[in-house]
Amino acid sequence: MHKISVLGLTLLLFLTQCTSKKTSDANAGGPPLPSMKMLTVDGKVLSTDDLSGPLIVVVFSPDCDHCQREATQIHEHLREFRNYEVYFGSSYDLPVISEFQSRYELNQPNFHFGRIDPQYIVSSYGYIDLPSLYIYNEDKRLIKAFVGETPIEQILKYL
Numbered sequence: 001m002h003k004i005s006v007l008g009l010t011l012l013l014f015l016t017q018c019t020s021k022k023t024s025d026a027n028a029g030g031p032p033l034p035s036m037k038m039l040t041v042d043g044k045v046l047s048t049d050d051l052s053g054p055l056i057v058v059v060f061s062p063d064c065d066h067c068q069r070e071a072t073q074i075h076e077h078l079r080e081f082r083n084y085e086v087y088f089g090s091s092y093d094l095p096v097i098s099e100f101q102s103r104y105e106l107n108q109p110n111f112h113f114g115r116i117d118p119q120y121i122v123s124s125y126g127y128i129d130l131p132s133l134y135i136y137n138e139d140k141r142l143i144k145a146f147v148g149e150t151p152i153e154q155i156l157k158y159l
Contacts, residue, residue, distance in 0.1 A: 029141025033057070033134075034124030038089050040114035041098040046087070054138050055085045059121055060131040062092050062100040066149035067131040071104035073152035078108060080159050084135075089116035135159070
């Protein structure tokens with residue numbers, strides 16, 4: 001009888017530990033925001049190491065039709081993005097990136113557009129489909145990654 005009680009108690013402690021570990025991991029978020037630098041369309045150099053608060057990173061190509069549709073959807077839902085700093089990064093030249101920002105009317109105070117060296121993109125996210133959108137919490141931990149064109153309704157669930 002004593003062996004059964006000890007076994008039961010051990011099992012109960014093990015299950016309790018597993019449950020509380022899962023809870024704390026879920027609260028911590030996913031992987032951290034990769035360290036990258038971005039040259040913005042207004043000539044500033046931003047480092048992801050210096051960013052704070054909840055944020056979104058969008059990796060895009062100005063001539064990609066999927067990226068253009070995603071930008072249109074984001075523009076139609078600007079209000080939902082108001083609590084995030086949104087960083088659009090591309091490997092294209094700054095004038096082309098700036099034109100994309102203007103064309104899709106994403107000139108918002110919390111939206112930042114710039115050039116990211118393709119090497120940073122590949123080393124941080126790997127070879128990815130465009131557009132790719134990454135949502136990070138205030139601790140710069142990944143909440144959700146969307147690789148490839150994604151319906152805006154799916155993205156909004158995580159904002």
